[in-house]
Structures are given as structure tokens and as C-alpha cells.
Amino acid sequence: MNLFEDQIPLTKPWLGDEEWLAIREVIQSGWVSQGPKVMEFEELVSKYIGVKFAVATNSCTSAIHLAFRIQGVQSGDDVILADTTCMANVNAIKMAGANPVFVDIDKKTFNLDPHLIEQAITPKTKAILNIDQIGLANDLEEIKKIAQKHNLIVVDDAATAMGGKYNNTYLGSHGLTTTFSFHPRKMITTGEGGMLLTDDQDIADKARTLRSAGASVSDLDRHKAKGVILQKYYENGYNYRMTDIQAAIGIIQMSKIDQMLIERRTQAAYYDAALKDTGELQAPFVPDYATHSYSSYCITISENCNITPEEIINQMAQKNISCRFGIPPLHNEPYFSGSGWTDAQFPVSCNVFKKTFFIPIFPGLTEKNLKYIMDTLHQILYLHNTSSKIFT
Ligand SMILES: Cc1ncc(COP(=O)(O)O)c(C=O)c1O
Structure with missing residues (x-):
């Protein structure tokens, strides 16, 4: 299978x-x-x-x-x-x-x-x-x-x-x-x-x-x-x-780890470049002290863009591309209900969850795949912007 x-x-x-x-x-x-x-x-x-x-x-x-x-x-x-x-x-x-x-x-x-x-x-x-x-x-x-x-x-x-x-x-x-x-x-x-x-x-x-x-x-x-x-x-x-x-x-x-890291970093560089000019989506931030290993590639939707991660994930799925929500704030899990944690204590993690999603990244992803993923994402944004203009 x-x-x-x-x-x-x-x-x-x-x-x-x-x-x-x-x-x-x-x-x-x-x-x-x-x-x-x-x-x-x-x-x-x-x-x-x-x-x-x-x-x-x-x-x-x-x-x-x-x-x-x-x-x-x-x-x-x-x-x-x-x-x-x-x-x-x-x-x-x-x-x-x-x-x-x-x-x-x-x-x-x-x-x-x-x-x-x-x-x-x-x-x-x-x-x-x-x-x-x-x-x-x-x-x-x-x-x-x-x-x-x-x-x-x-x-x-x-x-x-x-x-x-x-x-x-x-x-x-x-x-x-x-x-x-x-x-x-x-x-x-x-x-x-x-x-x-x-x-x-x-x-x-x-x-x-x-x-x-x-x-x-x-x-x-x-x-x-x-x-x-x-x-x-x-x-x-x-x-x-x-x-x-x-x-x-x-x-x-x-014996493959170096090659796998090269592939992931090359794919991330491709995505970074493709996202640079959108203004609506932001590539992951990498501080000077870090070299990212890109086990995941996390995109942030800019504050000025009102599309939700859910809309993007659903529309990408229709085009056969698997994406995922960003990491949910853990304090919100049912296990912690009654523990006293509130969203107000975690403004950043709550906001980040509402604005982020993961796209595919892994050794073996081809250049054709990368282009298809970025083209599809741009198309989703384009259609969203066009329809928001029509309906607002
Ligand atoms: C940050 C982090 N720590 C620990 C774990 C747990 O790893 P394992 O499934 O090998 O126990 C995970 C698994 O997803 C993780 O993402």
C-alpha cells in the first residue's frame, strides 16, 4: 500500500x-x-x-x-x-x-x-x-x-x-x-x-x-x-x-544526515525566495545565532491578510498538498482544564497559532513539487484577494 x-x-x-x-x-x-x-x-x-x-x-x-x-x-x-x-x-x-x-x-x-x-x-x-x-x-x-x-x-x-x-x-x-x-x-x-x-x-x-x-x-x-x-x-x-x-x-x-540537511535547507531557501514578495505570508525567522535544520517549514500569515490557516490548509488539500496547522497552545488542551491557565497569559502563542501553518518539507521533495506548492499557494492568495475585493 x-x-x-x-x-x-x-x-x-x-x-x-x-x-x-x-x-x-x-x-x-x-x-x-x-x-x-x-x-x-x-x-x-x-x-x-x-x-x-x-x-x-x-x-x-x-x-x-x-x-x-x-x-x-x-x-x-x-x-x-x-x-x-x-x-x-x-x-x-x-x-x-x-x-x-x-x-x-x-x-x-x-x-x-x-x-x-x-x-x-x-x-x-x-x-x-x-x-x-x-x-x-x-x-x-x-x-x-x-x-x-x-x-x-x-x-x-x-x-x-x-x-x-x-x-x-x-x-x-x-x-x-x-x-x-x-x-x-x-x-x-x-x-x-x-x-x-x-x-x-x-x-x-x-x-x-x-x-x-x-x-x-x-x-x-x-x-x-x-x-x-x-x-x-x-x-x-x-x-x-x-x-x-x-x-x-x-x-x-x-550516513545520509548531511545530505538530508542540505536538501531541507535548499528547499527552505526556495520557499523563502518565493514568499519574499507576497507581503501576505512570512517565511520563518532565523536569528543570527541559529542554523535551522528545518524539520518543519512554518509560514506566518501577515496581520494585514485575513485568510485563515484553515482556509489555506483546506484549499491546498484540494490540490493534493498536505499542510498542517501551527502548533496549538498546549495550555488549551482538555487535560489542563481546571488548571487555571488562560489565553490572556499567552498572547503570543495564541496569536501565532491563529496565524501559522506548515507546508511540506522533506528530503526527496522535487523541484517540480516545490514549484507546484508555491504556485498553488500564490493562486489561493490571489483568488482570496480577488474575492475579498468583490465582496467588500
Ligand atoms: C519537541 C518534541 N519533544 C519531544 C517529542 C517526543 O518525541 P518521541 O515521540 O520520540 O517521544 C516530540 C515529538 O513530537 C517533539 O516534537
Whole structure:
């Protein structure tokens, strides 16, 4: 079944025969759970990013949870995060027993606004969960300064931003415990999967233990020792292991990451140029400190234009182009009803949601696709403007 037939999807993982053959090799080896391929994948990522340790997990959510637990975030603590993000971030905070405290976003970057953090800090605040949303680094130095001043832990969630840079070096290499996701909408994929990156050996060692039930010895080491060593349990853990089948895909994906980043950046440059003269639609803003990885391409409808994201998404769908709404303000989810959050506390995230939408971007999108997407968008705007003039 071809799920991508007859339409341009929002995203599509770049997988080929190489990944297929790599999986076959793992299956034939007989070792399919966490083992040598996971180790190899971890080494590849840590070398690429320029960080001492990389610990693979079954998801980014579990990597964030490990980062919190290991650094002492616990029941009753508050964790600050942006209102514009996904539920997985709150889930990880809740898994640590802590409470999410939403803060509004910057109106240009759509990331957590560093200027608003200090007013949200209370004696219960233990950590900041910074999120480099949709491939764009936040201003990490600003976040670090605030954290140091108030003695807070920072976890940098770069789930969507692998290959993105802050001050010219990769996210994950700035001395913060950082996490990646390998879900298919992310920069590289292993189907599902995640990773915790750190320069701190104790954090890495603890993450390796906790991801595997809390066992002091990994299955692979016990196997290599022919069963003569016995694992010990000093604390309870989880099953957050990545399988060697997933890691084998990840190893191949790492050999393609530079090419994938080039493709995404070339596509973004095409869109940027095509949007430049509309006045009605704005390309994503990229601050000087960041190199975008463009896991998504987010367009903002200018204040002077009264077309809605819904109208655009519907009309693009009729032309077989998949688009999506921008990220909804998380405080509005039914889960938080009764928590006391109001739209008035988040003017920027609420307004950004009303004015943004995503268009397709992924390695493999052709020049013909790009032109068709931009031509269709321009045509929708043209028809909208013409009909508004007739009816107003
Ligand atoms: C910013 C961010 N963090 C964390 C996650 C969770 O990643 P995973 O699905 O690998 O747990 C996502 C997933 O969409 C995400 O976008």
C-alpha cells in the first residue's frame, strides 16, 4: 500500500534499500534487542555532534524523563517550558512526578521567550525544559544564564532539531543534557526512538542503567561474559531500550544526515525566495545565532491578510498538498482544564497559532513539487484577494 500516492505529504522519511539490508543483517545475526548496533549508533551520533556520551532510548519522551530523574527533578517540583510545544514534553515532566509551568513564546522565533522565564520562577521551580522547536535553536546562552542565576537544571529538547546549530556548533554540544527524537517526522528516523546526550559520565552511566530495568550489567555484557556475571539492582528502572533493528536503521540514516540537511535547507531557501514578495505570508525567522535544520517549514500569515490557516490548509488539500496547522497552545488542551491557565497569559502563542501553518518539507521533495506548492499557494492568495475585493 502506498500511503503517499496522489498527494504531496507533509513529510516523508528518507528510507531505502540500504536500511532494509541493514535490518536483514541484524535479524540474521540473532541479536535483535539492544546490543552492538545500538552501541555503534550511539558512537556515530556522539562523534557527529561533538558530545562525549550518547545514550539511545526507545523515544525522546523517555530520554527527557531520564534526564529529569537523573538530575533530581521529582515529585512536587515545577518545570518551566514553552506553551507552544507537544504533549510529549508535559508527559515527560509528569513521568518525573513534576508539574509543567507554561511560559509564552518569543513572537519571532516561536521558542520559549527567555525574557519571560524569571517572572515564572518560584521556590518550587527546579528545571527549565528548553525546546528547540521545529528545528530552530533557542538562545541557549540566555537560558543558561537564567538557570545558573537561579540554580536550575536545564534539559535541552532538540527532538526536532538534530543537525541544527547554535553559534555554529551542533545542538547537543553546548554542555546541556540534550535529547533527540527519531520519530519519522524528525531529522533522521529509526521508526521510533530517542537519545540522551551529555558530557557528564555519571549522567550517561545512570541513563544506561535506568533505561534497562535498573540493571548494573547490560544484556550484551552478560552475554559476552557467558553468563558468569550477575547484574545487581540498586534502584528501579524502566524498559527504555532501543532495539538493534532500530539502531541498524539509525546507522544508515547517519550516513545520509548531511545530505538530508542540505536538501531541507535548499528547499527552505526556495520557499523563502518565493514568499519574499507576497507581503501576505512570512517565511520563518532565523536569528543570527541559529542554523535551522528545518524539520518543519512554518509560514506566518501577515496581520494585514485575513485568510485563515484553515482556509489555506483546506484549499491546498484540494490540490493534493498536505499542510498542517501551527502548533496549538498546549495550555488549551482538555487535560489542563481546571488548571487555571488562560489565553490572556499567552498572547503570543495564541496569536501565532491563529496565524501559522506548515507546508511540506522533506528530503526527496522535487523541484517540480516545490514549484507546484508555491504556485498553488500564490493562486489561493490571489483568488482570496480577488474575492475579498468583490465582496467588500
Ligand atoms: C519537541 C518534541 N519533544 C519531544 C517529542 C517526543 O518525541 P518521541 O515521540 O520520540 O517521544 C516530540 C515529538 O513530537 C517533539 O516534537
